Amino acid sequence: MPLPVIYFFTDFGVQGPYLGQMESVLLASCQDIRVVNLMSDAPFANPRGAAYLLAALSRYLPEHAVVVAVVDPGVGSARKALCLHVGRRWYVAPDNGLLSVLSAAAGDCSLWEIDSSLMPAVSASFHGRDVFAPVAGMIAQGQVPQMQPMRREAMVGASWPSDLEEVIYIDGFGNAMTGICASRVGDFQALEVAGQVLRRATTFSSVAAGELFCYVNSIGLIEIALNRGSAAEALQLGIGHAVHVSRR
């Protein structure tokens, strides 16, 4: 079997030596490992928004993906480090809710707490390089990290709703993704946000330039957009802004 591909899902940005050092740790453990930077601008220090985004993206990952997910404002505190097995995919991440939405959506899954005290040279501030990437590298090579089984209900975020009626991410073009999975909502007609009702369209090219609309984006979430402009700017949206699905 080929080695699984390792995916980075972080809020680090592409600046600084952070992603490069995580990739370096993995290549040092095994040169055949492949690393994909899936996303480096997940909602900053916001594991709640990031959890809904990661759950949506996960549906598009290959079967044997290993995901290193780091949105971790509590790094250095006593929060746990988790390892989750869903389907044939593996996830390593802090216990702050980041894995809770995809875990809840899975019929079945296995969850462990990583024994981080066994990791060598753990810095207080960069667990991505010193804990999560090394654990992912071990999993990719079929090794078993030191860890203890944990009940899913004990995760932070275990009681979060399956969909979140809020803006969870704003992309570089000003499109605003919500935490609402369109396939679960069924036949919706519009989205209410910032005092406006935005009608549903199929895609950008089906509305006039300058028009606000909502649509089902490429990862299955309801997204607020403005053809040839920034919806986030036009509606003054930020992460956490409330939205409401309308079926009429």
Place this chain on the structure above:
Amino acid sequence: MPLPVIYFFTDFGVQGPYLGQMESVLLASCQDIRVVNLMSDAPFANPRGAAYLLAALSRYLPEHAVVVAVVDPGVGSARKALCLHVGRRWYVAPDNGLLSVLSAAAGDCSLWEIDSSLMPAVSASFHGRDVFAPVAGMIAQGQVPQMQPMRREAMVGASWPSDLEEVIYIDGFGNAMTGICASRVGDFQALEVAGQVLRRATTFSSVAAGELFCYVNSIGLIEIALNRGSAAEALQLGIGHAVHVSRR
């Protein structure tokens, strides 16, 4: 023969999950494939400027390169998807002019229209992931995608000039590339832009700090620069700004 390297040329930016998902599709099809993110800030929604940039960059790609080029404001509309074979290089891209300049510069080439109705799970908004990357993956593995031959003259952009006397790209330092290939212009002495005549220099270190000049950049295009500063800011340049080559 080793697998060819696949190059991404897009206007997606490095934000969001877009490049990561395209790379993921390719690795899922074949783990030995190598992906290079050649450029992710091609002129946004501007296939005309991007076409001149792609033609210039192409001269520096290895022989068997496979290029996925996505600058695609018309995604979701009825525009065609193309596959072009020039020399030993392959290109997949929307039919909006993006491939027209390099196609016209080639003595000989082969062009096809991709039968996108055969692609599985085509989203309306992310053909990079759902059409262009999968087709590139097939080509890289020696497979033949479903497609029909097409005449070069039928491409959008078939009648565009071989050089474009305009600014086509502004880099992160404020240097402004033009669509003029220096080797075709011959012995030029200066460039006229924004009411100024900028003399030609060899490189940054041959002019004084703060001085505006033009030079032949590292991909063979005439570029407007300012030593230790931003030429785009100093001259208030944007993409599409007219320039004129002066031979005196």
Place this chain on the structure above:
Amino acid sequence: MPLPVIYFFTDFGVQGPYLGQMESVLLASCQDIRVVNLMSDAPFANPRGAAYLLAALSRYLPEHAVVVAVVDPGVGSARKALCLHVGRRWYVAPDNGLLSVLSAAAGDCSLWEIDSSLMPAVSASFHGRDVFAPVAGMIAQGQVPQMQPMRREAMVGASWPSDLEEVIYIDGFGNAMTGICASRVGDFQALEVAGQVLRRATTFSSVAAGELFCYVNSIGLIEIALNRGSAAEALQLGIGHAVHVSRR
């Protein structure tokens, strides 16, 4: 032996076709080469600050790393191109001080001047693609580039101090790294900067939100930070800003 991994350390930013072309050159020389973009926002046009950053990062690179370091305001001038062997790691870079700090910290090292007149098609402005990456590719494959031995004392920057009491880098979150290696300073208690005395903390989660502090960052440098905010903004810091370690 597996091929070594090649690391890019540059001030290019992620915009433009620069990193992609350097990677392309390496893959064209050998498809098994692995490239890690260690950092692309090293202090712009500032080889002095970058030298301290590179020395700190180097301690975290694997044994056989090959580093292409390009912070090169003098490209196109007569400055030399260097090749440095420290431990089992290789570095190729311009002779402008960039390699001087890590070279001085090494007990032993070997230094050469690269004979760039032998490189094919050297552009005046992109030695990363045309000189440094090809030389790194040769080294990675066990070939010997054309070069002459050089004394360490003849390098630019040979007399720079081992630590620099200045801000050398500001990351995307506004944390400001200094050029001071904590392990050499010993038992410090605070850092003086911008008229303030910042007490030492272990990490972000050990101080209150909104509090300024200093700590030993994940690459061993003393760093100025603000929990849930930008220290650089709060203190009006820029690269080169003076700092002073306080042992009381």
